[in-house]
Amino acid sequence: MTNPDRAAPAITELTRPFWDAARQGVLAIQRCGDCGHFNHPPREACEGCLSAKLAFEPVSGLGIVWSFTVMHQKSVAGFEASVPYLTALVELDEQPMLLLVTNLPGASAESAHIGQRVSVAFEPIGPLEDGLILPQFVLADRAGARS
């Protein structure tokens, strides 16, 4: 669901390829051309080998819930009407400890658990003229769910 009051991320030169890919419905993560290590958030130098030979590449968009918390506070702008909602760390299948901070739209404290399969889903956020698309994750039993 589009929420125009929700804060949009500040895009930098380093993070722009991530957001450009998301706009195309693709989850792309920075990867090292020398050692193959995925870096997220994106860095100036590979955290595995310090190489600067870095480029973004599409990933599967599949992973597990590594951790999550239930937000009850209404202090985050744009989320006041969403409480309670889940904020999570998702570990992507491509690499151990390749973690993304995300929401788990549609999930509740009762429906989510550590280790649960998730898949990426894309949501337009912020002012519509910015055209920002936010990759988030949904529980696998909701991914492509038949209603």
Ligand SMILES: [Zn+2]
């Ligand atoms: Zn490397």
